[in-house]
Amino acid sequence: MKKLLLTAGISALLATSAVAQTIGVSVARFDDNGLTIMRNGMTDHVDTLDGVDLQVEDAQDDVARQLDQINNFVASGVDAIIVNAVDTNATDAMSVAAASAGIPLVYVNRQPINMDTLPDGQAFVASNEVESGTLAAFQMCQDLRAQGKSGGAQAYMLMGQLSNQAAVQRSKDFHDVIGMDMCNFITLIDEQTANWSRDEAQDMMTNWISSGEPFDAVFANNDEMAIGAIQAMKASGLSMEEIVVGGVDATADALVAMQAGELDVTVFQDLAGQGAGSIDTALKLAAGEEVDKTVFIPFKLVTPENVADFLN
Known part of the structure; x- marks a missing residue:
């Protein structure tokens, strides 16, 4: 009976490990109010999900640092990567690094220069x-x-x-x-x-x-x-x-x-929505699902006449 329980326990543990997923996130800079809203949108959304962990890094507006972070994510074997690019002209190398390792990559908020040639398993979540x-x-x-x-x-x-x-x-x-x-x-x-x-x-x-x-x-x-x-x-x-x-x-x-x-x-600009959307897109790609290359979250005009609609 004990052996049966032990076997069942190990099976349950292995099943839990198989489901658990880690997403590596590189954000251009933490000291930006808008990007903080986006980042909080990611973490708040992940709190509602089971078996998903985030590893969030601050690129500190440094392109080389950001590429190092992506390479580290690849080396650690994360299930997906999300990038808020420091320099949108420098995303080719990031796409290559992730694609070579077979790891899904989602760009968020800032459109990559290689948008038209994104490899399979990569997408862009933002607003138009x-x-x-x-x-x-x-x-x-x-x-x-x-x-x-x-x-x-x-x-x-x-x-x-x-x-x-x-x-x-x-x-x-x-x-x-x-x-x-x-x-x-x-x-x-x-x-x-x-x-x-x-x-x-x-x-x-x-x-x-x-x-x-x-x-x-x-x-x-x-x-x-x-x-x-x-x-x-x-x-x-x-x-x-x-x-x-x-x-x-x-x-x-x-x-x-x-x-x-x-x-x-x-x-x-629904920055929290972009953050949450990037998580969902990354998880779909990690599961092998097809997603649109571009996922747009709509903008909305705000004036004194409707500002009350946007207050918490």
Whole structure:
């Protein structure tokens, strides 16, 4: 009887081990508010699953460090890998490393440069960046028109890291919108990168203000930079009622700024949904299931009129 129980116990243990899965996750940087929301979306989702463990690493905005992390995941035999790329132009080597080991790989939030040639067993989970910048810029155009500035308005643009596909696409979106007949009354004075940073954006905006050039709008590739610009404008005594400011992400701080009448436009990027979606996609690939190469989580426009819908 004891032997039978022991055998049954070993069988149960082996079955449990066979089911248990480990997903290695490399995030571009931990000290980013938006990526923290995404990372929390992953961990919260995994807490609802049985037999799934996460090994999450901070790449600290270092491409070489991130590639080392992926190689370490491969060497440790994880069941799947999720990557939030530091540099979206440097993903070829990551795809090769995972594909060579037969380990599924999911890119999340930032589109890899090799999107069109992703190997089997690899996918991309994010939101369509064509929507993000377009939604924000078009709403800003409408707001400027509502202020009676369709005869001519001037704007600045704060860009994210130019090695990042989202920054490039959101900036292109803005250019495309102000090239439309309805919005071509907007003139872009200058565009500079502030690397997604609130502090860098505040410094950049302070410099622009000190030039004395009048402006009517500030389009930022993300909310952190929009908030930095707002801080600079407030410190300079500018009226936030007269300047249209837009960002992307609908972070908690951005929603507070919108309620305060400082931020006019943002776009909800379901970062937690992206995180959870990347986990589900990785598990499906690890199980040998077919998934779409691209899994899009929709963006949603946020304005003072509907901001309450996005508050916790």
